[in-house]
Amino acid sequence: MSDTLRFPDGFLFGASISAYQTEGGNTNSDWWWWEHIESTPCREPSGDACDFYHRYREDIAMLAGFGLNCFRFGIEWARIEPAEGEFSRAQLAHYRRMLDACHEHGVAPIVTFHHFTIPKWLHDQGGIASERFPALFERYCDRAAQALGDRIAYACTLNEPQGLGSSGWLLGINPPGHTDDRDGAQRAVDNLLEAHRLGAAAIRARAGIPTGVTLALPDIQYEDGAQPGTRSLELESRINDWFLELARKDEFIGVQTYTRFRYGPEGPRSPGNDWSDITRELTETDQTTQMGYEYYPQALGGAIRRAHRACPGVPVLVTENGIATANDEKRTAYIHTAMREVLACLAEGIEVRSYLYWSLLDNYEWAFGYAPTFGLVAVDRQTFARHPRPSASWLGAVARAGALSGAAQSV
Ligand code: BGC
Secondary structure, eight states, X not given: OGGGGBOOTTOEEEEEXXXXXXXXXXXXXXXXXXXXXXXXXXXXXXXXXXXXXXXXHHHHHHHHHHTOOEEEEEOOHHHHSSBTTBOOHHHHHHHHHHHHHHHHTTOEEEEEEESSOOBHHHHTTTGGGSTTHHHHXXXXXXXXXXXXXXXXXXXXXXXXXXXXXXXXXXXXXXXXXXXXXXXXXXXXXXXXXXXXXXXXXXHHHHHOOOEEEEEEOOEEEEOTTOOOOOHHHHHHHHHHHHHHHHHTTSSOEEEEEOOEEEEETTEEOSTTOOTTOTTSOOOOOSSBOTTSOBXXXXXXXXXXXXXXXXXTTSOEEEEEEOOOOSOHHHHHHHHHHHHHHHHHHHHTTOOEEEEEEEOSBOOOOGGGTTOSOOOSEEXXXXXXXXXXXXXXXXXXXHHHHXXXXXXXXXX
């Protein structure tokens, strides 16, 4: 039995963040604009976020101190290319120092090139829906890979691209805030698919590093006679299939999941089913998380299997999995159960190479602001002081042992 609890040698245990949600002061980005317009749906602006831009050294040392051996973070296009065609050597050097800090601590860096945000100058030209987007993304990937590629373990082109068309052009909950703009949404999706193709090829050509896309894959479960899911969920699922098709040619597929969505003959059966309602109340119960989602850590197994079925032979990286909760024991129990799912998938012969918890830090949860607390580490909003939670050392101990011990915990 104990064998089944061991992770393979070289398995990557770590935590993820994105640039915009943690760095602070990304004033040149479309999201900064979005947070400050009068009609913004954002509950609060991102401001200084976690001041990760200045505190990355301490944060990487802290992550390594827990015992973790992998860190996924983002680079911010709006900093690297502050005006069209002008690349900042100083900002690239900043990100290179971050990569160096990872290597100094024996931490494998996984870098996301695009995590929801774009430079404001590109937003002004139509953003992701602009016909210029794929080629501009390709050039940015080329430049960033040239400057940073030799220090990166894995490169993620786009984070969760499946939702960007609908949230920005149909639902109006992300920049540019259009509603029912079907043409815009279609162009955005087509451009993102092309951007992944071009961006991944540029990164490989420059740096030869394993490259892939990271997808939000909720575990969607239909009972006999079930009604189809909500329109947005069905649409995103279809778009995920297109990205999964592209991912067959990649060196890995990034799997990210937080919950399941269940459908029965009478319709949706999961709490928090209407995830796209960003005005919803954020209340946590025993069965739900602060995001209103069902507490269902087993979702990770379903997500990994879906990615594996779609891309047989392509290694899976779990690039995000986590829970927003005020109860850190619930967080530990969630991670424990999710990691058991990873072990079950490994036992089935699926090549899973990493488990990265979202998030290292309590950070800016987009339109929801700072209320949801996903972090292994709490961040004081006044002083930015870091306060590691017990779940951080628990996950670090699993990483050091390379194994899970004990039965799955319940909350
Ligand atoms: C995103 C993160 C987000 C997290 C928690 C993922 O969908 O990549 O940016 O903070 O989920 O909601």
